[in-house]
Structures are given as C-alpha cells and as structure tokens.
Amino acid sequence: xxxxxxxxxxxxxxxxxxxxxxxxxxxxxxxxxxxxxxxxxxxxxxxxxxxxxxxxxxxxxxxxxxxxxxxxxxxxxxxxxxxxxxxxxxxxxxxxxxxxxxxxxxxxxxxxxxxx
Amino acid sequence: xxxxxxxxxxxxxxxxxxxxxxxxxxxxxxxxxxxxxxxxxxxxxxxxxxxxxxxxxxxxxxxxxxxxxxxxxxxxxxxxxxxxxxxxxxxxxxxxxxxxxxxxxxxxxxxxxxxx
DNA sequence: TCCATACTTCACCGATAGTTGAATTAACTG
DNA sequence: CAGTTAATTCAACTATCGGTGAAGTATGGA
Numbered sequence: 001x002x003x004x005x006x007x008x009x010x011x012x013x014x015x016x017x018x019x020x021x022x023x024x025x026x027x028x029x030x031x032x033x034x035x036x037x038x039x040x041x042x043x044x045x046x047x048x049x050x051x052x053x054x055x056x057x058x059x060x061x062x063x064x065x066x067x068x069x070x071x072x073x074x075x076x077x078x079x080x081x082x083x084x085x086x087x088x089x090x091x092x093x094x095x096x097x098x099x100x101x102x103x104x105x106x107x108x109x110x111x112x113x114x115x116x
Numbered sequence: 117x118x119x120x121x122x123x124x125x126x127x128x129x130x131x132x133x134x135x136x137x138x139x140x141x142x143x144x145x146x147x148x149x150x151x152x153x154x155x156x157x158x159x160x161x162x163x164x165x166x167x168x169x170x171x172x173x174x175x176x177x178x179x180x181x182x183x184x185x186x187x188x189x190x191x192x193x194x195x196x197x198x199x200x201x202x203x204x205x206x207x208x209x210x211x212x213x214x215x216x217x218x219x220x221x222x223x224x225x226x227x228x229x230x231x232x
Numbered sequence: 233t234c235c236a237t238a239c240t241t242c243a244c245c246g247a248t249a250g251t252t253g254a255a256t257t258a259a260c261t262g
Numbered sequence: 263c264a265g266t267t268a269a270t271t272c273a274a275c276t277a278t279c280g281g282t283g284a285a286g287t288a289t290g291g292a
Contacts, residue, residue, distance in 0.1 A: 003132060010130035013203070015280080016123050022203075029208035036238060048281055050240050069238045069289050077208065081218040084200060087129070087138075091227035092145035092193065099227045102197040106222045111207035111215050131250080151269060164251060166270050185259050185268050 001086045005060070009083050012059035017044055018052045025062055025075040032074030034067075117202045121176070125199050128175035133160055134168045141178055141191040148190030150183075 013019050020042055025033065033041075039049045053073060056062045060079045064071045084106070092098040129135050136158050141149060149157075155165045169189060172178045176195045180187045200222070208214040 003135065007130055007132050007135055010126050010135065014123055014126035014130040016119060017280085019119065019123055019126065023205065026204065026208065027206045029211050030214055034238085035240095039239095045282075046239065047241080047283085051280080054240085066289090071239065075208075077214050077218060080203070081221040084203075084218065085221050085224070087196070087200075088142065088222060088227055089139065090143045092142065092191075094227075095145050098146055098193050102193060102200065103223050103227075105197040105201050106204060107219050108201070111204055111210075111219075127249095133250090152267090155269090161252075162269060163253085163271085167250080170270085182259090187269065 001082045006083060006086050008059045009061055009079065012056050012061055015052075017042070017048070018056055021049070021052060022056060022061060022075065025073060026077075026080075028074065030074055032065075032072040034070035034072050035064075036070065038073065117198050122199060122202045124175045125177055125195065128172050128177055131168070133158070133164070134172055137165070137168060138172060138177060138191065141189060142193075142196075144190065146190055148181075148188040150186035150188050151180075152186065154189065 013022055021038060021044075024038060024041065035049060035053060036046070038044070038053075039046050042049075044052070053062065053064070057064065057073075061076055062073050063076055064073045066072070088099070088102065091102075129138055137154060137160075140154060140157065151165065151169060152162070154160070154169075155162045158165075160168070169178065169180075173180065173189075177192055178189050179192055180189045182188070204215070204218065207218075
C-alpha cells in the first residue's frame with residue numbers, strides 16, 4: 001500500500017461522524033445499510049452524511065449499491081486489512097513478546113471466533 | 117476505548133510526516149530512536165518534528181525517555197492494539213469468511229511469526 | 233405526467249491544522 | 263562558568279476541513 005493512500009484512509013476515519021459511520025458499517029457486515037437509515041441512526045443531516053460517505057468511499061473504505069431509491073453502503077473489509085497491515089509492517093524487529101498481544105487482540109476483537 | 121480517543125489517535129496518524137514517524141518507530145521496536153535521528157532519517161525539521169511527536173505522544177501512540185541529551189522515542193504497542201480492536205469491534209456480525217482474512221493479514225503483517 | 237421520497241451537489245463561512253523562524257530550556261564538555 | 267548540542271516552545275501565516283442551507287438528480291407510485 002502507498003503511504004498516500006494510507007494517510008487518506010486514516011484521515012477518513014479521523015473524524016467522529018465518519019468513524020461512527022464506519023464502525024456502524026463494520027458491525028452491519030456485508031449486507032450494509034441504506035444512507036437514510038445511517039442518517040437517522042446517528043442523527044447526522046443527510047447532506048452532511050453524504051459528504052462524509054463520499055470521503056469514506058473515495059478512500060476505498062466503503063462502497064455502495066443502489067436498491068430502488070436507496071443507496072446501500074457497506075464496509076470494504078479488504079481495504080481495512082491492507083491498512084492494518086501497513087501500520088504494523090515489519091513490527092518491532094521480531095520481538096514476539098511485543099507484537100503477539102496485538103495480534104491476539106485483533107483476533108479476539110469481539111468479532112469472529114478465532115479459528116481453532 | 118472512547119470514541120474521542122480513537123479519533124485523536126487516527127488523526128495523529130493521518131498525516132504523512134507523523135505516519136512515517138510512527139511506522140519508523142514500529143519497525144524500531146521497544147528500543148526506540150532519538151528525536152534527532154528521526155529528524156535526519158525522514159528529513160523533517162527538528163521543530164516541526166517536535167510538534168508532530170508531541171501530537172503522537174499526547175494521543176498515546178508514542179512515549180519517550182531521556183538518555184543524556186537525547187530524547188528517545190518509541191511506539192506504544194498496547195495503544196495501537198486498542199485502536200485496532202476498536203475499529204474492528206463486533207465486526208461483520210460473525211461472518212467468519214469476511215473477518216478471517218483480516219485477522220490472517222494482521223497476523224502475517226511481515227511482523228512476528230504466528231504462534232503455531 | 234405530477235408528486236413524493238432518497239440522496240447528492242454547490243457555495244459559503246467559521247474553525248482548525250501544519251509549517252516556519254526566532255527564542256528558550258536542558259544536558260554534557262572543557 | 264562559557265560554549266555547544268539536543269530538542270522544545272511560541273507567534274504568525276496560509277491552507278484545508280466540517281457543517282449548513284438551498285438547489286439539483288434519480289427512482290418509484292398515483
């Protein structure tokens with residue numbers, strides 16, 4: 001990943017509205033959520049939200065598809081993975097004791113079950 | 117982790133100089149690097165760098181210790197872990213097929229060996 | 233065709249961030 | 263203590279960001 005793109009992705013997430021939007025979409029999973037519902041859920045004005053979604057979208061962190069009148073937004077999980085890897089690249093010169101807790105934390109993440 | 121702190125950490129990383137500084141410190145591991153050496157390595161003016169380090173520091177992403185005249189900066193790996201977890205919290209409603217690649221990617225990360 | 237719904241785009245304003253140059257604090261050396 | 267190196271703090275300037283109101287585009291129903 002290029003440094004420039006990483007900065008754009010981090011900047012996209014570095015704002016309270018956008019961060020909440022992104023986390024909401026992460027929780028929603030691949031099905032996504034229509035823009036209007038995001039707007040109501042997070043109490044963000046539709047035009048403001050639209051600008052935020054545009055930014056997240058052009059950073060490659062979310063995508064959308066149309067269903068009737070609604071635009072359904074969902075998270076781009078692959079981009080997120082790229083970003084996380086970029087941040088931890090060549091981490092800590094192989095000190096397992098330093099990095100291992102990070103990996104463990106992400107694996108937990110109140111997300112999926114770890115693959116046993 | 118509070119939303120506010122997460123935003124501050126992301127904002128701290130969302131700038132090319134600071135991102136490069138942080139990645140350099142991640143690669144350096146627990147030993148860290150003196151401010152002057154960071155300045156020379158990345159060609160950032162000392163006063164500019166100082167402001168950036170301050171921001172990273174107050175976001176809890178780096179810490180420093182004094183050794184003689186030098187201030188040695190190093191990454192705060194635990195904070196980073198917290199941030200990553202916050203971003204992926206309750207990820208994708210348990211769709212393992214979506215989240216698993218992310219975990220795998222971070223585990224790889226050109227970092228430490230995965231614990232087998 | 234006309235209207236309502238769902239979002240987006242545009243123009244504008246106040247607030248905040250990043251850089252620079254000058255001055256300042258801290259620590260070692262002779 | 264004077265001089266030097268290491269790094270930080272301060273003030274000022276420009277550029278960019280985030281939110282708002284108003285207007286515009288697209289889809290579906292009567």
